[in-house]
Amino acid sequence: MLTIQHLRKTFGTLVAVDDVSFDLEPGRLLGLLGPNGAGKTTTVSMIAGLLTPERGEILIEGARLAGDTDPKKGRIGFVPQDLALYEELSARANLQFFGALYSLRGKALDRAIAAALELVGLADRERDRVKSYSGGMKRRLNLAAGLLHDPDVLLLDEPTVGVDPQSRNAIFDNLEELKRRGKALLYTTHYMEEIERLADTIVVMDHGRVIANDTLDGLLSSMPAAAGSPASLESVFLTLTGRSLRD
C-alpha cells in the first residue's frame, strides 16, 4: 500500500532524514519509534506532503506521490500531533471544513461526518464547540478529522499525547477497528506499551536513519535476556539508541 524509498531531507547542515525506506501493508500498523530529533516527524511530514523530499520516493500502491494536488494525496489521512482543530467552531463545523478540503460535500459529507463521529464516540456532541471538549474528546475528534475522507493510509503522529487512560483505550479500539477494515496505519509515539499492543511492524529511527525494522518478536529475540528477565521493547530501544539524553 505505502512504500517509502530512500527518503532524505536536510535543514541547512542538519541531516534530518537520510535514506529511510520501509513498506506498509493494508490492515497493518507500523510503529515508528525514535528518540527526540530522530527524524520521525520529518518522515511523516514528507509522506503527508508537508515537506518536499530532497531524494527518494513515496509510493501509493506503486504510484509515485507528486505535488500538492496529486489525487493520491486523498488516499492518505493525517492526524497531527497538535490538536489541529478550530476551537471556536463546533465539531460538525470542523469536520465540514476538513471534509470539504477533500472535495466532500452534500450527503456524502454528512455520511462521512456521521461515520467518523460514531467511530470516535462523539456523535451526541457534534454541535458543541470544541473548546467545551475535554482533552480526550479533542484527541478523538482530531482522529475523526483524519478519517473523514476514508483514506487507505492513516498517518498518526503521537495521537495519544496528554490523554487519560480511558480516552487512550478508546483510541486504541478505534485503531484496531480501522486495521480490521483494511487500513494501513503509520503510528509514531514515545510510549513503548502502545507499540507493543498495536504494532505489527516496528521501525526504529535514530539520527535520521532506520536502525531497526522488524516485528516485536523479531526485535525481542535479537536481544539476549538480561539477568534472567526477558528483554522488553524498552530495553531493546535503549540498547539500539543509547542512554544519552536527547533534548
Place this chain on the structure above:
Amino acid sequence: MALIPLLAMVRKDLRVFFSERRSVIVSFVVPIVIASFFGALFTGSSQDSRPAKIGIAIVDQDGSAISKAIVSSAQADANLAVTMPSAGAAHDAVRRGKTSVAITIPKGFGDAAGKAFFSAAQKPELAFAYDPSRRIELAMVRGILTQHVMQAVSAEVFGGGQGRRILDQTLSEVRSSSMADEDKRALVQMMTAVQTFYDRPSTTGGGTATGPRGITMPYDVREEAVTAGANAPYNGYAHSFGGMAIQFLLFAMANLGIELLVERERGLWRRVRSAPVSKLTLLTGKAASGTLISLMILLVSFAFAIVAFRVRIHGSVVGFFSVSIACALMASTFGLLVAALGNSPATARGVTTLAVLMMVMLGGAWVPTFIFPAWLQQVTLIVPVRWAVDGLDAMTWRGIGISGAVVPTAVLLAFSAVFAALALTRFRWEEA
C-alpha cells in the same frame, strides 16, 4: 482551482470571524462610534453654515471713542465671541484655556492711535495675551482686529469729536515743529483741508449724516462650498466613516493574517496542507474571505452613516462599490502579506499595528490630507489608504461621477496585486 475547498475556506473563515464576539464588536461597532465622534468634529452638530466663533476677551482700559468703536465693531463680528472681563479675569480665562486671546486696549490708545495715523508719532500697543496651544486662532484674531482698529481709528480721525481734537492738536504741533518748510506746508495744507471737511454743512448721504465710515475693506466676499450639488451640504461624516472603516478593516485583515500564524503554531495549517489542495487555492480562499469581511465592515459603516447622519453617495454608486471592493481586496492581501512575512503572532501583532496606524494616519483616514504640508501630500500617494479615502470621498460628498473612481480603483488593485505576489512568494509552505 478546486471550488469546493475554496468555498470551504471562505465559509470557515467567516464562521471563525463571527464566532468571536469581541472581534465582531471591534470591527463593526468601534469604527461607527469613533467615526461618529470625528464626524461631529468635522461637520458641527447643527450642520448649519454658521462658522464656529473664536472666543476673545477685550479689556478696555482706554474708554475713548476709538476704543469703544473697536469693541463695538468686534462684538458685531460674526467670527468673534467677545467678552469684557477685568484684566485679571481675562488672563485667567486664557490660562485656563477658556479664551483664545485676551486683548488689552491701554489707557491713551485712542489719542495715540489717532496721532500715529497722520504722523510719525509713537504707535500705541495693543496687548495680546494668548493661549500658546491655539496659535492659529491668534493669527486669525490679529487679522480680524486689524480691520476693526483701522475702521474705528480712521472713522474717528475723519469725523469724530476725538478726531477733531487730535487733528487740532497735531496741526499745532506740526506748525511749531522743525521739519522742512516744504514738508510742513504740505502737511498743514492737508490737515487744514480735513478741518474744512469737518466744518462743511451736512449733506444727504454724506459722512456726517450717517456717521463716519472710516476706512473699510474695499470688497465683500461671496462664499460657496463646492460639494456634490447646490442642495448637498458638506457632510463630514462621509469622510470620517470612510476613514474609520478603512482603519478597522485593515486591523481586521492584519488580524486575519496573524490568525494564520496562530493556525500554523497550533498545527492546523499542517492538517490543511496535507489535503490535496493547491497553494493558490489556499491563498485565494484566504483572500476571498478577507475581502468579504472587509467589504462587510465598510458597507455596514456606511449604511449606519447613511441612516443616522444622512451621508449620501452623491457620485456614482458603481464607482462607490468599485472603490469599496478594491479597498477590501487591498486590505485582504495586506493580511496575507502579514501572514507571509510574520515570524510569530506576537511579533507580527506589534509590527502590523504600527504599520496600520502609519498607513491610516498618512492616508488621511483620521484627518483630511489637505492639512498636510504640500510635500507630505505628495509622499502619501504611495500609501494605499490615501487612494481608498480619496476614492470614497469622491463618490460620497464630492459627488464626482464614475471617472473619479477609476484611478483610485486601479491603484488599489495594483497594490493588491503587489501584496498578493509578495505573499505568494514569501509564504513559508514547508511544514517541518
